Amino acid sequence: MTDNEMQEQWNRMVENMNQAVAESVEQNMDAQARFMEAWAETMDQSMPDEDAMEDSLESYNAAYSVWMDAADRMFERLTDAAEGEDVAVTEFRDIWLQSANEAFKEVMGTTAFAAATGNVVESMMELQREAEDVSQDTLTRMGLPTRDDMDEVGERLIELERRQHAVEKKLDRVLEHLEE
Missing domain, CATH: 1.20.5 (Single alpha-helices involved in coiled-coils or other helix-helix interfaces)
Incomplete structure (x- = not known):
């Protein structure tokens, strides 16, 4: 293999790695955006008291820190790979999965999240009661x-x-x- 061929192979490998990293970062940002949109929507629906709001903001900050730590670890492992260290692709996946779990735990453990979940369950039960009432009324009208x-x-x-x-x-x- 000539030096030119080796250089081209190296360039392709680096380009593929850069593309994979860019896609990974984009997917991470999309996941974070969806997470924050869902969190914000939940918070809008349940408007917690001041203590719960403070608790939820602290949990958001903790979740954000988890994501940033994951980004730092990804960058470190990418640097290691660029320097020739054998880094398994599954390591990158594991970093993001572990980070997602930790971030969700941070938010899901708050009183605001519990209140929002309670509101959703209450709304679902109310819908169920309404559907049951409509069903009963329909059967009665049909003589059943x-x-x-x-x-x-x-x-x-x-x-x-x-x-x-x-x-x-x-x-x-x-x-x-x-x-x-």
Whole structure:
């Protein structure tokens, strides 16, 4: 292999690495932007009190630090690779996955996140109740039994069985007395 060929091969390798790094950084920035948009949207919906807001801002700062540390580690490993060290591609993936987990833990552990999650669950339960009411109303209008109707029938059957058992016990006692 000639020096020119080696230089061209080196240039292609560096170009490919630069492209991979640029794509990785772009994906990281996109992930951070989506994360922050979701966080901001959640915060807008739940408007926490001052303490919760302070807690959430602290968690955001901690999450941001995690992302910046990941970027620093990526840069260090890229430098190591450029200097000839054998760096596995999976290391880069692992850095970002670990960082994403740590950043999400920072935000998910806050009272503001818990409040926002509670609000979402409450909204979902309200939607479920409304859908159930519409369903019950539709069945009633169609002349079909609703869940409430079926529950009432079930309760009546249970009451009838209880009474039947009581009558059977009394009958057994009467029969015992007659046989004596």
